[in-house]
Amino acid sequence: MKKELRKWVAVLLMPLLLLMSFGAPVAKAESALGLHVDGAILIDAESGKILYEENAETPLGIASMSKMMTEYLLFEAISEGKISWDQEYRVTDYTYAISQDRRLSNVPLRKDGTYTIRELYEALAIYSANAATIAIAETIAGTETEFLKMMDAKAKELGLTDYKFVNSTGLNNKDLQGMHPQGTGPEDENVMPAKSVALLAYRLIHDYPEVLETTKISKKTFREGTTDAIEMHNWNFMLPGLVYEYQGVDGLKTGTTDFAGHCFTGTATRDGKRLIAVVMKAVDAKGVGSYKARFDATRALFDYGFSQFSEQEIVPAGYKFEKQKTVDINKGKEKTVAIEVKEPIKMMVKTNEKDQYVPELVLDEKVVKNGQIDAPVKAGTVVGHVKLAKTEGTDYGYIDSKDAKMDVVTTTTVEKAGWFSLMLSAIGNFFVGIWESVTGFVKGWFD
Known part of the structure; x- marks a missing residue:
């Protein structure tokens, strides 16, 4: 009898409960x-x-x-x-x-x-x-x-x-x-x-x-x-x-x-x-x-x-990348030129998350072609920018750009090599190429 009464009470109250749920904000x-x-x-x-x-x-x-x-x-x-x-x-x-x-x-x-x-x-x-x-x-x-x-x-x-x-x-x-x-x-x-x-x-x-x-x-x-x-x-x-x-x-x-x-x-x-x-x-x-x-x-x-x-300062001015401290020079008096971050990178971060940002080098392919930059090169030439990668958690980026970009520049001036130096270099490269071909051929006998 009690079970039957509870069933009918539930049936009668159901429309009222539904009405209340529809009217209430979610x-x-x-x-x-x-x-x-x-x-x-x-x-x-x-x-x-x-x-x-x-x-x-x-x-x-x-x-x-x-x-x-x-x-x-x-x-x-x-x-x-x-x-x-x-x-x-x-x-x-x-x-x-x-x-x-x-x-x-x-x-x-x-x-x-x-x-x-x-x-x-x-x-x-x-x-x-x-x-x-x-x-x-x-x-x-x-x-x-x-x-x-x-x-x-x-x-x-x-x-x-x-x-x-x-x-x-x-x-x-x-x-x-x-x-x-x-x-x-x-x-x-x-x-x-x-x-x-x-x-x-x-x-x-x-x-x-x-x-x-x-x-x-x-x-x-x-x-x-x-x-x-x-x-x-x-x-x-x-x-x-x-x-x-x-x-x-x-x-x-x-x-x-x-x-x-x-x-x-x-x-x-x-x-x-x-x-x-x-x-x-x-x-x-x-x-x-x-x-x-x-x-x-x-x-x-x-x-x-x-x-x-x-x-906080994430990257100091003059920072050099451990994996690439130089860029090769094409037809220069020097074979390479040192590169560094031009200005310090400062950013709003949580106090305990500063060390989670790692600077990565992004070279400008319009300037550095096939891994080389053409001589002459002036000190301060922009060769790329820094990208900050967060090792943990989520970084939301910037409201008007994807990354914090700071220029990476050359530290010294490298003049273009003279014709005689270029000729000697070409000759040297020619014989180096022959030597590598010969040693490679000989090595093939024993492989």
């Missing part, structure tokens, strides 16, 4: 650093050395992190004199309509208003204002559709991979009120792998470091002193004085949509060392996405990088 497996993200990467901002990554090459939604590309193209246009900070933008029907949607991050624009590029840029960088971003795109390229072509071309030039841009803002196209760029779908959204996002941030900071002067501003009033004044609060809550403050954070860009989840590209400095971290679709241990989840994941990456890594 918790993501915890990574090596305790992250709950779809993708992540941590790099040294100075060298581009990748310190940590997980699922960093899978294209994912990037939301407003897309605006880093808009910033890059803006700074480039300013530096090339194509537009200026004081240049005024006249509001279009498109930017007016988007600016009035307060569900989105926006500063309201007047339909008959004009705004300087600097005002629009600050709204973009601090408040992630979407209509202001579109306004900048229109100023640079005429239309957002044409601006997409510039985004694609620049992404290719910078070496980004597996990216797709469908607008300048990172919004889902469905939020653009039917005015999304031509050739894109009504519900398309920008995607990119974490590794490409990190590379974009790396190039932005290197090429236009002044971007950090704006991204570090936690609060500013848009159009202060006018009836249009509005407080802009930075969405990067890791900035000093904000709720998830982290020492040294001064940028860079958050991103949030239903598709992309909670994303963040952050950068911070400590003790002269700058790191860049990217987290994508961050959730908590229960699988729930939130602002806190993305900043907690970023904090874990920063803590790991600042506490576990330091810049």
Whole structure:
């Protein structure tokens, strides 16, 4: 009787249990650093050395992190004199309509208003204002559709991979009120792998470091002193004085949509060392996405990088390779020339892993042909580069290149031999060849 009762209770409860399981978010497996993200990467901002990554090459939604590309193209246009900070933008029907949607991050624009590029840029960088971003795109390229072509071309030039841009803002196209760029779908959204996002941030900071002067501003009033004044609060809550403050954070860009989840590209400095971290679709241990989840994941990456890594000299200047200290010379006064590493190789590594890196010589086949370099040879001639091989564990390489490459050069000058020396050498080689043929022939009798 009891068994029969338990069976019926189970049957009655099963639909309820299934319903509860469908409605609950699925918790993501915890990574090596305790992250709950779809993708992540941590790099040294100075060298581009990748310190940590997980699922960093899978294209994912990037939301407003897309605006880093808009910033890059803006700074480039300013530096090339194509537009200026004081240049005024006249509001279009498109930017007016988007600016009035307060569900989105926006500063309201007047339909008959004009705004300087600097005002629009600050709204973009601090408040992630979407209509202001579109306004900048229109100023640079005429239309957002044409601006997409510039985004694609620049992404290719910078070496980004597996990216797709469908607008300048990172919004889902469905939020653009039917005015999304031509050739894109009504519900398309920008995607990119974490590794490409990190590379974009790396190039932005290197090429236009002044971007950090704006991204570090936690609060500013848009159009202060006018009836249009509005407080802009930075969405990067890791900035000093904000709720998830982290020492040294001064940028860079958050991103949030239903598709992309909670994303963040952050950068911070400590003790002269700058790191860049990217987290994508961050959730908590229960699988729930939130602002806190993305900043907690970023904090874990920063803590790991600042506490576990330091810049160390892996190979000193003047290092000579044990297995090949010289390169043969063709038609030179000397038969060989010594080679060495030109400059020291320094790299961000874990303190206890320095000795796991072994320098390997990679000769340039365009210079060293068939094992020889043609005379004359000047001191300091580049004959190849150093490749660092890790004997244990995983080395993630660099964000913008496969290896740490440092030149290997000749240490002395070797002049080309005169015609008489070359003739004697040729004669000597001739008789050596005959002698080797004869001894080889005689030796064959006894084999």
